[in-house]
Amino acid sequence: MDRDLTTRVRGAVNFPLVLWATALVVYGTVMVYSATSGMSSGDALIRRHLLGIGVGLVPLVIAWAFDYKLLKSWSGPLMFVLGILLISPRIPGLGYEAGGATAWLQVFGVRLFQPSEPAKLILIAVMASLISEYKGHIDRPRDVARLMAYLGIALVLILLQPDLGTGLIFVAIALGMLLLGGLKARWFAVFALIGVIAIGAILQFGLLQDYQEDRLLVFVDPSRDPQGAGYNLAQSRIAVGSGGLTGQGLQSGTQSNLHFLPERHTDFIFAVLGEELGFLGAALLLGLYLALLIAALVVSTSSRDLYGALIAAGIISMWTFQIFENVGMTIGMMPITGIPLPFISFGSSAMVTNLAAVGMLLSVWSRRYGT
Amino acid sequence: MITFREELKSRFAALGITVLVLLAALLVRLWTMQVLAGESFAAQAENNRVRELSVSAPRGSIYDRDGRPLVTNRAALAVSIDPADAEVRSLLVRHQSSSKDDDPTRKEIQEAFGEVATMLGMSTQEVWEKVSDTRVEALRPRVIAIDVPIDTVSQLAERQTEFPSVRVDEIPVREYPNGELAAHVLGYTGEISEEGLAQADPLRGYELGDIVGKTGVEAQYESVLQGDKGWRLIEVNASGAPQRVVKEQAAVPGRDIVLTLDLEVQQVAEQALADAIDEAHRQDYPKAAAGAAVVLDVKTGGVVAMASAPTFDPTQFLGGISQAEWDALTSEGSEYPLHNRAVMGAYPAASTFKAVSGLAGLEYGITYENKTYYCAGKWTEMGEQWPKWCWKRSGHGTISFRTGVEESCDTVFYEIGYEFYKRRQEELQAFSRSMGLGAKTGIDLPGEVSGRIPDAAWKEEFNRDYPEYQMWLPGDTVNMVIGQGDMLVTPLQMAAVYAAIGNDGVTMQPHVLASVMDSEGGTARAFEPVVIADPGIDPANLAVMHRALVDVTEEGTGAGAFRGFGATVAGKTGTAEVYGKDDYAWFCAYAPAEDPQYAVAIVIEQGGHGGSTAGPAARQILAAALDLPVERVHATDQSR
16 A cells, blocks of 8 residues: 555544444444344344444445535435425335334335434434534524524424434434534523423423323332333333443343343343443443544544534434433433434444444545645 | 634533533443442342242141041142233233223133133133232142042143143142041141231241141141241243242141040040930930030040031032032031030030039038938028029938939039028139139130139129129029039030049140151150149048049939949039020040049030930940940930
């Protein structure tokens, strides 16, 4: 390899980012393997997990090679695609209902993917292009209103599925990007006020599904209904807690293997990790996440333009919120919602989306010089 | 372009700090849960996955004094429903969930258990009630029928795939090799009741569904017979299906016990009761249906036989008694066959009490062996308006104390009783109590009653709402002295009293336990005889009473019953008057008179006269105890 090429590769590849993402994917694969080993469909599930990783490498490479700047002027068409994606499961014949929400897209009876997953990245691209127009200063009410209108459309569509978890991710993404995009502090106060009023109204008018209300009540009082709504939380707390410092060993968690843990290879996979690998395993995972997020933050700070920095900030916000919410719910710090743990949970839609996000970060990184 | 990064510096920092704070919060929480509270969560996880299943211990057997089996165990074929079966489990989970809507429907229950119920001759509802009893350990198979006919079992076995939840096991149940023999002493077993569970020593580890002794020796020596349960720790998955045995501890079988009962004497005692009731019917006492007999070892207080009529079949209680059977045993008009009349029945002692009141008279110097009385038939010492009659209305004429006992002359005892009344010391009561009357003997059987020795204080309290009846009157003592009035005794108490007269006045504690065996068949613990009353009666007075009681069976009211008997018997007849009923027949005795070994007391409710109904029965029983030929004789007695 000649010197010039080495420099070019170094310039195009953010090694820490790739390293930490790879480590997380490997860690996730080990955990999915352990969580599914006792299931009759365990082999099929692990194959599907590996397939998801393989498929995800395609958008990763495409996004990397693609000049992210081209997206900047496409906010209109992208918003249209976002709308189509979020509406698609509601189109008769295309939707597939699972877990109380019509969140899957199916064609001829074959489940394809959850449109809400790629929708998160499209929302990031749209918000980045809108916010970057204001060049780091957002204060005028009409500007704020415009941004909120776009976010609001996405939120309404996602809540129609209804997918409260992804809705919360949308809000987290927007908040992180607005922070970087220069929204004045008083607007955050206004949002906080609106948020409180909205939560009050939701509870007051019973806009939540019964199961969602139960989850909230159980979050407030974990001893409530330990055999019913509180069962998942109680069992996952027991799993994590019983892991101790070093855990019970892979495939040896009784909470997991004896089926006390619900959704153990998907939403509650962190409970399996906590039970089988203990505090050390959990700390290792959080350490890897911190390293990945720092690498992404470096990408953001290194971006040659505000647009790229915003895209990276959106991805950071998305991952941070998902990690905090998912781990938080298994240990009782957050109410239970169906949000997967990035790179770790079984689920191809999420895996492909997260790998594509890595591709977008690499795209920003590799184009940090130049004009 | 350079400027935007400078401007954003603080915002990047804010973003980074937010990330750091959130991850740190998770890490701190994980540290407290996993490292600081890890053990408590680990215990919860253990509790989650491990269920304890108890393994019942075989119950100890019961033997007579010569080691002949009275109660043993046999293997019975039991059909149970296994709650670990997936279908049953889901029905149970829904049944136990708080929401009524989840309850299994009648149709589902019918589908699950209908056919099995039909094969067992039960209703589906009966089966479901046993299966859904939530008070039983979660994993314990619910026994729904025992002693299932072998062809039903083979049908079930052939169709095992259709009934995956049905199990056929051999379980130990009580066996009674001698049928109903000694049912009242032995008692019966059954599932522990909720009250029983609440009162039981928690260390014994009883659970609902456990078989325990309910009455008799089975209840009295429950702790010895029961043994220690073993247990199995079973790992289950989230839906409760067993995965494997984690740990187990074998059960320790219950101890065998040996009773003082003699199988043969017991058989004769029960037969004698039946014969006596039969004899009463023959003598025109058609209402006779119940009675009791007790035989004691004079020297040790050991119960050699204890019978109560009518009796019951303890096998009815195996696997749970049906309501109809229970009603038949406990309803009014059933004569209460479950009642052990030997210890639970309180009767007026009638003339058998004269052995006690006569001794009292001798002890307090009111009378002596040859003191003469005049019996005119009618006795008016308390005033013409309060006449009392001797049972022999024509009168005995001039009669001594000794002959008064022999002939059971009431006039002699009216005189003695009136004298006691006039002394106003309640000495008759005190003496009766000193011989153990009016108090429980403390026999090792449940349900014993204390009887009653009436006195002035008792009468005042008893009639506290009727002031005009509160005063103790001469007639009260005069009635009591002949064993009537308000005094009540149990057959066991009278047997103990006669045993004491034959044992130099010393009353031994009656008991049914001889010894507890150890696991090798040796004796772990033997019952040591206990003296419960020794009033220090003058041997000369005892000798007077002894001679008088021998006269009774040789020349007096009991002579007919004991004519030609191969041993000398010291005994006394009794005929109790009970308001609204036919007379109750009594006989109490000890024998052989020269060296007393056995004391017997027998009462036949509404059986007529002691000498003609109870006496011949006592003869049969004593013959069996003394290894003499057991003969059924007919005798006539008109005394009271």
